[in-house]
Amino acid sequence: MMEKTMAFMTNKFTPVVDKVTKNPWIAAIQEAVMTILPLILVGSLVTVVSLLSNLIPQMPDFSLINSFSFGLIGLLVAYLIPYYVLEKKGIQNKKVISGATSLALYLMLLSPVIAEDGSITFVFSRFGATGMFLSIVIGISVAAVMNLASKKSFFSEDSMMPDFVKTWFDSLIPITLLISIGWIISVPLSIDFFDAVLKVFSPLTSIVQTYPGFVLSVFIPVFLYTFGISGWVMMPVIYPVYLSGLSENAERVAAGLEPTNIALQETLYAFTSMGGLGATLALSVMMLFASRSYRLKAIGRATIVPSIFNINEPLLFGAPVVFNPFLMIPMWIGGIVIPSVVYFVMKLGLVAIPAKTFMLWYVPFPISSYLATQDWRAIIFAFVIFAIAFIIFYPFFKAYDIQELKKEKVNMKTK
Numbered sequence: 001m002m003e004k005t006m007a008f009m010t011n012k013f014t015p016v017v018d019k020v021t022k023n024p025w026i027a028a029i030q031e032a033v034m035t036i037l038p039l040i041l042v043g044s045l046v047t048v049v050s051l052l053s054n055l056i057p058q059m060p061d062f063s064l065i066n067s068f069s070f071g072l073i074g075l076l077v078a079y080l081i082p083y084y085v086l087e088k089k090g091i092q093n094k095k096v097i098s099g100a101t102s103l104a105l106y107l108m109l110l111s112p113v114i115a116e117d118g119s120i121t122f123v124f125s126r127f128g129a130t131g132m133f134l135s136i137v138i139g140i141s142v143a144a145v146m147n148l149a150s151k152k153s154f155f156s157e158d159s160m161m162p163d164f165v166k167t168w169f170d171s172l173i174p175i176t177l178l179i180s181i182g183w184i185i186s187v188p189l190s191i192d193f194f195d196a197v198l199k200v201f202s203p204l205t206s207i208v209q210t211y212p213g214f215v216l217s218v219f220i221p222v223f224l225y226t227f228g229i230s231g232w233v234m235m236p237v238i239y240p241v242y243l244s245g246l247s248e249n250a251e252r253v254a255a256g257l258e259p260t261n262i263a264l265q266e267t268l269y270a271f272t273s274m275g276g277l278g279a280t281l282a283l284s285v286m287m288l289f290a291s292r293s294y295r296l297k298a299i300g301r302a303t304i305v306p307s308i309f310n311i312n313e314p315l316l317f318g319a320p321v322v323f324n325p326f327l328m329i330p331m332w333i334g335g336i337v338i339p340s341v342v343y344f345v346m347k348l349g350l351v352a353i354p355a356k357t358f359m360l361w362y363v364p365f366p367i368s369s370y371l372a373t374q375d376w377r378a379i380i381f382a383f384v385i386f387a388i389a390f391i392i393f394y395p396f397f398k399a400y401d402i403q404e405l406k407k408e409k410v411n412m413k414t415k
Contacts, residue, residue, distance in 0.1 A: 024088035028143070029136060029236040032080035036073050037359070043070025044359040048371055070357050071124070073243070074131025078106035081139025082146060091150045094171060101175050102142040106135065108182040109193040125251065126194055129243035133201045134194050136240065142178055149174035201240075208241045211347075214263040215339045217241075222278045222335035226321060226328040239265070249355040259353040262346045266354035269310075270372035271342045271385050274365050276312025278331045279338050281365065282389035284315050286397050293404035309362045326400035330393045337392060338385060351381050 046066040049059075083099035086092075110131070113121045126134075149170065185191050207213040221234050245261030252259050275281025284307035288300030296319070303315040321327040346353050352375035363371060366382035 024085055025140060025143070026236055028081050028084035028088060028139075031084045032077045032139070033235055033239055035080055036076050039069040039073060039076070040357060040359045042066075043357045047356040047358055048360070050356075066357070067124070071128040073128055074135050075103070075106065075127045077132060077135040078139055079103045081136065082143035085140070085143035086146060086150075089147055089150075091147065094146055094150055097171050097175070098142055098146040101146070101171075101178055102139050105142060105178055105182045106131075106138050108179070108186055109134065109138065111186065111192045111194055125247065129240075129247035130198070131194070132240035132243050134197045136236075137197055145174045145178055146171075201244075204237075205241050205244055208238065208263045209245060209261050211340070211343050214343050215336055217263055218268065218272050218339040219332070219335040222331060225277050225316065226323075226331055228317075228322045246354065246357060249353065253355040259355040262343055262353055264354050266356075266358045266372040267342060267346070269358060269361050269363075270354065270369045270378060271382065272339050273310060273361070274382070274385055274389065275307040276310050276315070278312070278316075278321075279334050279385065279389040280312045280315055280321070280331070281307050281310075282386055283319070283321075283327065283330075283393045283397060284312075286390065286394060287315075287319070290394075290397070291401050293401050294408060296401055296404055308364050310364070310368075311362070324400075326396050326403070327393075330396040334389055334392045338388060341385070341388060345381060351375055351377050 043066045046062045079099040082102045083095045086095040110126045242265045246264050249259035284303045287296045288304050291297040299318050352373045358372040366379040369378040369382040
């Protein structure tokens with residue numbers, strides 16, 4: 001059964017997923033999010049620094065830095081998605097104007113309030129994580145129209161007109177069409193398009209924030225990773241939901257309420273990704289200290305430092321875990337058990353639910369557990385999670401270690 005599963009994943013499933021991830025429309029969303037990660041990290045640093053204000057009351061308020069970094073990611077993604085789509089489509093001369101058009105349309109569809117004196121007021125929170133869904137809808141729509149329009153031109157190939165002039169004229173019709181549609185939605189129809197998009201995506205958000213949804217959002221990337229497929233393949237679907245959930249938590253805290261959304265990237269960085277995707281720190285530790293096999297002990301020495309900083313690619317491909325039933329199965333089990341434990345512990349209020357951005361994924365546990373939740377109980381809970389991961393991996397690891405030790409003894413005899 002396991003051999004058939006391996007064959008299917010290798011020959012059928014993996015090539016299909018690889019093809020999907022290389023699709024320019026999907027890849028553009030992934031690259032857009034990857035591009036803004038430094039800004040999210042800046043917001044995370046501000047969160048860490050703000051903890052010092054509890055010790056030093058005289059510290060200045062750095063929240064504005066977070067507002068103009070993490071707080072603008074929806075706005076920035078709106079520009080980046082069509083930019084990357086057209087770049088991947090090879091339409092280099094229209095990628096910048098496509099991004100600019102998407103940005104203009106995004107601002108129009110945020111439903112700003114226009115006063116009688118002509119001044120315009122935006123709801124600032126709509127520029128941030130809650131605007132990610134709108135960014136994706138507008139970015140893909142603009143990219144589709146500009147891509148289609150690029151197939152036609154007012155000018156022949158042998159025209160002597162400068163290229164930038166050709167680009168100007170060829171962009172006029174699609175840009176006019178897009179902005180006009182935005183105007184129709186906003187003015188004659190008076191539709192709050194931002195709110196409408198959120199309602200369309202609300203079923204997905206609601207599902208992911210449930211217990212089964214949260215577990216699946218953790219398990220699926222773990223499952224794919226054991227076949228060498230990066231968990232980032234899930235990012236276009238899951239990441240906006242995580243960010244939207246965090247933004248809602250922050251709004252609830254600001255209103256004096258308790259945060260409720262558990263399915264967050266911060267939750268993963270606090271607990272479920274201990275040592276990297278799949279909570280593999282425990283595996284690295286046991287390879288270093290419990291291996292009788294020389295090879296596995298050497299891998300433990302080589303991977304322990306990266307694992308401490310939550311980088312587990314050396315372990316995944318070095319042990320290997322990828323395509324290795326001995327270690328794949330416990331990683332799958334952990335991908336279900338660990339998020340289940342985390343969900344119910346947070347649901348019961350035993351550990352605080354994150355309400356501030358924390359994307360410093362390379363910070364070692366249990367420091368990251370505290371910084372993400374700002375709850376001292378998270379430190380104790382991190383050790384509980386480590387113990388659970390250790391218990392899950394250990395019997396499978398021992399079986400693998402025995403097999404590797406036998407191989408080494410056979411090799412020694414044949415030399």
